[in-house]
Amino acid sequence: MDWLGLQFITELPRSGQVILNCTHDPFLVLAAYLVACAASFATLDTAERVGHADNPTSQRLWRWVGAACLAGGLWTMHFIGMLAFQVPLEVHYRLPTILLSLFFAFGASLLAMYSLGQPRHTLWQYVRTSVWIGFGIASMHYVGMAALQSSAKAYYQPGLFVLSILIGIAASLATLSIARHLRDGSGMFHQLLKYATSLVLGAGIIGMHFTAMAALNLVVPVGSVLIAPSANNHLQLGLTVAVIMLLIIGSVISAALADKKLQNKERDLRRVNALLSQLDQARMSLQQVAHYDALTNLINRRGFNQIFAEKLIEKTTEGGMLAVMFLDIDHFKRINDSLGHDAGDELLKVIAHHIKGSVRSHDDVVARFGGDEFCILIGLREREEARHMAQRIMLKMKEPIELAGRRMVMTTSIGISLFPEDGNTCEDLLKNADLALYQSKGSGRNSLHFFSSNMKTRATLELQLEEELRYALREEAGLMLYYQPIYDLKTGQVTKLEALIRWQHPVLGLLPPDRFISIAENNGLIAELDNWVLRKACEDLGTLSRQGCEELKIAVNCSPLNLAREELADEIEHALRLAGVAPQRLELEVTENALMGNIANTLVLLRQIRALGVSLSIDDFGTGYSSLAYLKRLPLNTLKIDRSFIQDIPKATQDMEIVQAIIVMAHTLHLQVVTEGVETLEQYEFLERHGCDFVQGYLLSRPVSLEELLPVLHEINQRKHSHSVSPLSLARGITALTSPDPFPKSPGPHGGGSVVRPIR
Incomplete structure (x- = not known):
């Protein structure tokens, strides 16, 4: 086979011709290898730049720069390899054929750069591309060999010829495969790996060249005149070309490195801008959270x-x-x-x-x-x-x-x-x-x-009273209990007392409960205040027992807020045990609204209190929203009719009928009935006539301190005449014993006895 004057498959002549022995200059071989390694490194570097370029223009620029660098490196390696080839006769090179070989080198390099610039390839695509690149490199080599002109004729050994092409294909496949893995790496290890890969790829390229050179045999016909080679400077020329190409490749590598740094800076700048944008969004989100309500989207x-x-x-x-x-x-x-x-x-x-x-x-x-x-x-x-x-x-x-x-x-x-x-x-x-x-x-x-300004004055006063109430509770200074007798209509004796709190304020004087109970309820002091009343009432009950009133009971009001506390039963037990008082002598008064507020929990707590032996009374009955279905389930002992139903008797017929109905209903439920706010003899006689069990009010006595209590009890109990009270004796007793209470009873717990001034 004859191509461009080269014999590839034709057998060597058996006689009449001389086969020349050729050698290579080792220094130029080493220079060719260095150029091949440098070209490989530049190819890998520019392939990274193509892969990392942000726009098509940059990708296209680096693809052409890489292709030119690789083509120049391959061609220079081939050119230096040819200069290293030493033939014992005169040789010349045809310039057009040399330029044609450069064209093949550039085509193969451009195909390689296009393939390296693609993000992903299948194995078959890599193999197919490598075949084309290998054939392109081989074409560059053998076209370059065809430029050699001498009196000898070139013959190639078919086996080594095919092997050289396969080495070119293998080197191309290795370059494509390795470049894919090196594209996204960074750091010192990545750079060292790139250097090592360049050495291997350079060896593959130079190996392909010298395999092809080994396949070459120069044959001189017998009788031909052998012209000795003239003096030449192949070594100097080869080294010069090598240095120039290495400088060009170095410039490309430097440009690629500078571009990489610039691109990294741009990427860092974009990352910083992205972070700033995220921070700005986060700031806006935080501002939204900080200044707007998440539920309603209104500002907070x-x-x-x-x-x-x-x-x-x-x-x-x-x-x-x-x-x-x-x-x-x-x-x-x-x-x-x-x-x-x-x-x-x-x-x-x-x-x-x-x-x-x-x-x-x-x-x-x-x-x-x-x-x-x-x-x-x-x-x-x-x-x-x-x-x-x-x-x-x-x-x-x-x-x-x-x-x-x-x-x-x-x-x-x-x-x-x-x-x-x-x-x-x-x-x-x-x-x-x-x-x-x-x-x-x-x-x-x-x-x-x-x-209005009086609101601020009142708020300031309430704040001051709150602080002073805390001090009074902490130091137990100024708080005291007054007691109002509860008269048993059947025995004609005072059998109960209602404990009513007062506060001897150091500046404002004696304060009624409606001045400070609401303050205690609104500021979390009511539990402590109720507990103080409970302990003090039990202590006073023990004192009365030692003074001969062993059967007397005391009724203590309980705030609706305190009734929701699970600790109440334990506090009652502790107060009774501390004072040494029997539980049967204590009665707890709760309003009907407090009972119905949370009936399930209230029922459990009331049963715990009843289990102690303490009596339970429902206070201010008729003013709330009691359910009779629940009322019959509550462990009550006493029902106290609110004074609002009594104050207009006997003038209000409807009130009289309501009171009668309440008494009948209470007795049906096996409850005793106490009527508070009894002010007149007519009210007393009406209640006695219709079966009321107990009465309480200014008709009997105003609330008095513990020190005043015994004479009042003695005087009331001395007025017993069998099972009734003489109206005349009551009137006389009232004139001597009672004076107006400055603190009429408030709607809440711990109040006084009446809102109506007593009979004088």
Whole structure:
């Protein structure tokens, strides 16, 4: 086979010709190997740049730079290898054929760079591409060999010829495979691995070249004139070309390294920008969380305070009015307790929508402070604008709301403070609006109130009383018990006493319970106060026992809040044991509303108290919402009729019928009946005539201290005439013993005996 003057398959002539022995210059062989290694390294480096380039233009640029570098390296390696080839005759090279070989080198290199630039290839694609690249490199070599001109004729050994092509294909496949794994690496190990790979690939390329050279045989016909080679500088030329190519390859590698650093900086900059963007989003999210309520999407207290401060500065500078409105949903806790917190959350969303829809514009600020508490900040021209808006909100709130399959109507209490009339700072205005809200809630709810200065005075006084009450409880200073007799109509004796608390304030004098009981309930002191009353009553009962009143009982009021505490039974047992008093001599009075508040838990606690031997009385009966179905299940001993049913007897016929019915019902349930607030002889005779068991009121005695009690009891008990009391003797006794109690009984526990002044 003859191609470009080269014999590939043709057998060597058997006679008449001379086969020349050729050698290679080892220094130029080493230079060719270094160029091949450098070209391999540059190829791997530029392949990374193609893979990491961010835009198609950069990818295309580095692909062409890599192809030119690889083609130049391969061709230079081949050129130096040819210069290293030493033939014992004169040789020349054809320039066009040399340039043609460079074309094949560039084509193979460009195909290699396109393949290296692809992110993923299958094994078959790698093999197919490697075959083409191998054939391209082999074509470059053998076309370059065809440029050699001499008197000898070139013959190639077929086996080594095929092997050289296979080595080129294998080197190409190795380059493609290794470059894929080196594309995404970094660090010192990655760089060392790239160096080692370059040495191996360089060996493969140089191996392919010298395998092809080993397949070459130069044959000179017999009789041909052998022209000795002229003096040449192949070594100097080869080294010069090697140095130039290495410099070019080094420049490409340096450019690739600089581009890599620049790209890393750009990537770092993008990462920093991405992080800054994420931080900005996180800041906005945190700001949303910090200044907005997650449930209703209204601003929260912190966001409201920030806007409020800005509005105050604006109004202070430019003039104008602001209104701060506190809103509290009436009886919202019942929704959470009965329907669950999820239903409560849904209700809050609806209410927030109602409030937001009731304000005038985006200039009005609506915030949720937490729970069921909302706050509105609006600009005003006159005071009545705030009232009209509050009324509009209250009207909107009365629209029925569908929730958990139920149709319900909610109401709200509103407190309003005005700038600059009620304060000049955010703190003062919010505090004053809260005081006005407290007034609205205390007035029966579903109402609105503007702040007034007397609210602040009252709040300051209550705060002071709270602090002094804590001190009085801690030091047991100033608190005392008064006792009001409870008269047994059947025996004509005082068999019970009701313990009523008083507070001897160091400045304000003797305070009635309605001045401090609500303070104790609102500030978590009621349990401690009730416990003090219980211990003191048991202690006084022990003192009375030692004075000859061994059968006397004492009734102690229990706050509704205290009745919900599981520790109450243990505290009662401890107080009785400490005072050495029998449990049967203690009676606990609870209101019917307290009993019905949580009937299941209350029933368990009452049974524990009854198990101790303590009697139970239901106080103020008729004023709450007792259920007779539950009433018969409660372990009660006594039922106390509220004084409101007695005060108009005998004038009120309807009240007389109600009292008769209560007495009959109580006896049917095997309960004893106590009627409080008995003021007149007519009331006494009516109750005695209709079977009432006990009476209590100013007709018998006002509440007195323990020191005054024994003479009062002795005088009342001396007026016994069989099973009745003489009206005349009662009247005379009352004139001598009773004087007006300055503290009429309050609706809550620990009250006095009556709200009506006694008979004189």
